[in-house]
Amino acid sequence: MTRSTLYLLALAAGMFAAAPWIINAAPNEATMGLVYKIYFFHMPSAWMFLISALVAGVASARFLFFKKATADGWAVAAAELTVLFGSFTLVTGPLWARRAWGVWWQWDARLTSSLVLFLMFIAYLLLRRFGGPGSDKLGAGMAIFSMFNVIFVWVSVNYWRTIHPPTSVVPTLPVEMGIPLWYCVTAFTLLYIVLLRLRARLEHQRARVDELYLAEES
């Protein structure tokens, strides 16, 4: 672990440790009361989920079209984190929806497209795990498709009725809610960067070991 990663990790851990107090200081929402506070975890993880999918797609494109060998390690790391933050999002979302909407799940635009993105990256990981030799290129092709596909799922399901609040809600939040929100976003971003760097490093080292083995054999 490099020194900068260690500092980032310490900072992220500290921010997460302090988060409960900061979230507790935020006022209750008028109609949902205390329940809405899951938002402070739900939204940052949803953002990291989407950003991570983008990172995986871009890294895969670099690997496939520009033959950057290290880009594959970044793509794998980002794909795993997409699934990780996707599961946070898909667990916290229904918990909130149960109290706010009265149902666990609703087939609306944002939920469907998130679920599909999540499934695509699980498929990516299964491919990488069980695809055997050559699955790095196949995975890269798939990640590029996934990145574009989300836009389509988004567009196509947008014509169904939607009850998920739009992103335009964020700037309208009162300051007392805005501060904890941006605090949580920062903490999640730091955590994401740390995990991404660690996982990519591990993957790069694994590739190096494979290379050395091959060199030994020949």
Add this chain to the structure above:
Amino acid sequence: MSAFLRIVWIVVKKDITVEVRSLELLSTTIFFAITVVLMFSFGLVVEGRAVPDVAPAILWIAIAFSGTLALGRTFERERQNDTLRALLLAPADRPAIYVGKLTGILLLLALVELVLVPLVGLLFNAPIFAHPGRLALALMAGSVGFCAVGTLFAAMLVRARSRDVLLPIMLYPMTVPVMIAGVRGTAALLQPEPELAIAQFWLALLATFDVVFLTLALWTFDPVMTD
């Protein structure tokens, strides 16, 4: 451009010749599609009556299932004698080979749909002859979108382990938008009072998917298939 089309034609002709001699893919895929529809019928028919408005869903699921089966089998055939390697070694444009394989699978799927659509119409009382042109257009646009991704993935998976299970795992989430647009568009056409404006909208969306999926597939086919 004519060289491109000539290669496409040669690949398609090769696939047709192989298929006509055995009829293996066509007969098994059609029978598979029929059994899928029957399985759904048994699952959805209550006291002798089908649940309303299920026809488009069953139709598209049957198309997706039999399409996956056909995709897997065509490339399995190419793998057995290592003919895909020969195809890729040929001094031909890779995208042309891709388009040739895609056309072959689309022709096969079109024949399957010719059996499937009347069957679903018959079993679930769907008015398939109300707007046959638009229905055919929706089926064609949907099949192109599905097979554009499917051909690329099946070709990529030829050398992978556990490809049989990986193909549907990768293909179904990826073709969700095609499924949504196909089912909604077909459902609008199969209403007792067809909703043409809605069908038009979903058809336009399907066409957009086709263009983007085809572009992406043509773009990635070459680097992905290079060793």
